[in-house]
Amino acid sequence: MSSKTQAPIAPDTGNNSPVLELIDVSMRYAHGPDILHDINLRLAPGDFYFLTGASGAGKSSLLRLIYLAHRASCGQVHLFDQDTALCSRRDMALLRRRIGVVFQGFRLLDHLSVFDNVALPLRATGKKHADYEEDVIELLTWVGLGDHLHAAPQTLSGGEKQRVAIARAVVGKPDLLIADEPTGNVDPQMGRRLMRLFSELNRLGSTVLIASHDLGLVRASGAPSLHLDEGRLRANAATQNGGR
Amino acid sequence: MREHSPITAPKSLLPTRSAQDGPLFFVIAIIVFLACVSALIARTSFNTAKAWRADLNNAMTVQIKTLHNTQKSAQSAAKLIRALPGIAHVQVYSRRQAKALLAPWLGAGNIPNDLPLPIPITITLEKNSPVDKAAIEKVLRKNHITASVDDHRQWARALGKSAWFLQLFSIGALSLLIAAAIAVTGFATQASLAARRDVVDTLHLVGAFDSFIAAEFERKFASLGLRAGLLGAAMAALVLGVTQIVLMRGTDIMLPVFHLDLIGIGIVMIAPPLTAMASALTARRAVARTLRERQ
Ligand SMILES: Nc1ncnc2c1ncn2[C@@H]1O[C@H](COP(=O)(O)OP(=O)(O)OP(=O)(O)O)[C@@H](O)[C@H]1O
Ligand SMILES: [Mg+2]
Numbered sequence: 001m002s003s004k005t006q007a008p009i010a011p012d013t014g015n016n017s018p019v020l021e022l023i024d025v026s027m028r029y030a031h032g033p034d035i036l037h038d039i040n041l042r043l044a045p046g047d048f049y050f051l052t053g054a055s056g057a058g059k060s061s062l063l064r065l066i067y068l069a070h071r072a073s074c075g076q077v078h079l080f081d082q083d084t085a086l087c088s089r090r091d092m093a094l095l096r097r098r099i100g101v102v103f104q105g106f107r108l109l110d111h112l113s114v115f116d117n118v119a120l121p122l123r124a125t126g127k128k129h130a131d132y133e134e135d136v137i138e139l140l141t142w143v144g145l146g147d148h149l150h151a152a153p154q155t156l157s158g159g160e161k162q163r164v165a166i167a168r169a170v171v172g173k174p175d176l177l178i179a180d181e182p183t184g185n186v187d188p189q190m191g192r193r194l195m196r197l198f199s200e201l202n203r204l205g206s207t208v209l210i211a212s213h214d215l216g217l218v219r220a221s222g223a224p225s226l227h228l229d230e231g232r233l234r235a236n237a238a239t240q241n242g243g244r
Numbered sequence: 245m246r247e248h249s250p251i252t253a254p255k256s257l258l259p260t261r262s263a264q265d266g267p268l269f270f271v272i273a274i275i276v277f278l279a280c281v282s283a284l285i286a287r288t289s290f291n292t293a294k295a296w297r298a299d300l301n302n303a304m305t306v307q308i309k310t311l312h313n314t315q316k317s318a319q320s321a322a323k324l325i326r327a328l329p330g331i332a333h334v335q336v337y338s339r340r341q342a343k344a345l346l347a348p349w350l351g352a353g354n355i356p357n358d359l360p361l362p363i364p365i366t367i368t369l370e371k372n373s374p375v376d377k378a379a380i381e382k383v384l385r386k387n388h389i390t391a392s393v394d395d396h397r398q399w400a401r402a403l404g405k406s407a408w409f410l411q412l413f414s415i416g417a418l419s420l421l422i423a424a425a426i427a428v429t430g431f432a433t434q435a436s437l438a439a440r441r442d443v444v445d446t447l448h449l450v451g452a453f454d455s456f457i458a459a460e461f462e463r464k465f466a467s468l469g470l471r472a473g474l475l476g477a478a479m480a481a482l483v484l485g486v487t488q489i490v491l492m493r494g495t496d497i498m499l500p501v502f503h504l505d506l507i508g509i510g511i512v513m514i515a516p517p518l519t520a521m522a523s524a525l526t527a528r529r530a531v532a533r534t535l536r537e538r539q
Contacts, residue, residue: 067449069449089454090453093448093451094451095451096448096449096450096451097450097451098451101449101450107442109442111258111259112257113254115251116253116254116257119253120257120450121450121451123253124257124450124451124452125450125452126456129251129252129253133251137251149251168450172450
């Protein structure tokens, strides 16, 4: 349906109800103390936000909550207009399919090739090899890994791994893209290139949330940012978000 | 116009080899081996008991108990019995043979020559012979020969009972082995799952259904179970076959160690697919349990 533009990806654009809504959310690991406190956050379709904060502030934890790897200890998490507390396991899986994630540790599977790692979300959701082969190759070529399709992830540099992780996050044309430090290991030029990929995705309708330390990059992008400070969310001057 | 080498989808998303698969493979193979051996031995003991019972049913023993002219009474009894229909063979023991039979109890040479000895006559019946214990007793009584007739019914009954118990025990042992196999597979799947937690988590996070993840493990363990089952069953057939050949060499006695009839072959053939199925099902259950514990 969407015409091919620069980036070989194009999400299905939804209607105008929020993609993500967190209401008074707190979170903790096991029986530890709360890591996040009273988070209120609302992302509309097409939003593009950075998430900043000191190391240990809880950025990854907040993202984990959003991509449904962890439950809130209190409050509500709504994704695509669904209260996740009320979702069946199957519904949760269906929600996860609409979210692309670049994990902080990449989470590449060492026993699969670069191609198979990127194709994983498609394969895991029942798509046929013949239907996605071209797309995956095109995408990997675009992130500069066209010559590494058969490589094992262990043999890649940090930056190359990161690009594989990004390719895997965007290959399913997600409605919501979550990236945890996606440019931490690449040179500035590749960093800008990857940011362009995210912008391109965003322009095509994906909602994007990127956690980053790189304040220079954040500023250069001109996108608004949310700031986490000891588990509490503060909207930066540029944005109105967080206050309900 | 593609310049890339062709890409083929991997059969499994799980690592083909993980550390605990080797030991698991051998444990399953050994369990299948033991299960096949005990099943085949049970099968053989059943066959042997059946054959023995048939032999016992075809044979009777008569003991002449007249105190005088025992040998002569025995000869005339034999003659009377031979005259009956359906008698294959009648053999009268000589006094010397009868003495030899008693020697283990009384000691050789301790039997005085004038001591009257019961003289045994062994009778082999033809198949479906109309003659039974009562018929022989009747003809002997009519001719005033005092004798006891034994048709080994007690023996046959005892043998039948012990064969029955043997079967019961081997079915019990088999059930335990199968339970052990299932427990071991379940345990190993959990371990494999823990070791492949990254794969499970990643699949989970990209939106794979639990059933998809379970099917990946199921396939892997079905193939592992099948291979281990094949090895175990083949080893069982081989070991018992070789044992049989070694035991039979130089004798023409059919020793009842191992008898590969159709049912025996069936047991060996069905063991590997059965193992594969059991492994797959156990894996599926273990995965489902582990996944339920995830958010
Ligand atoms: N799995 C976990 N179990 C227990 N505590 C955890 C776990 N993961 C993170 N934490 C704790 O939660 C807090 C927030 O961690 P988090 O990873 O969200 O920080 P972050 O902002 O992403 O940091 P960084 O910028 O270094 O990635 C930290 O104090 C950390 O120790
Ligand atoms: Mg982090």
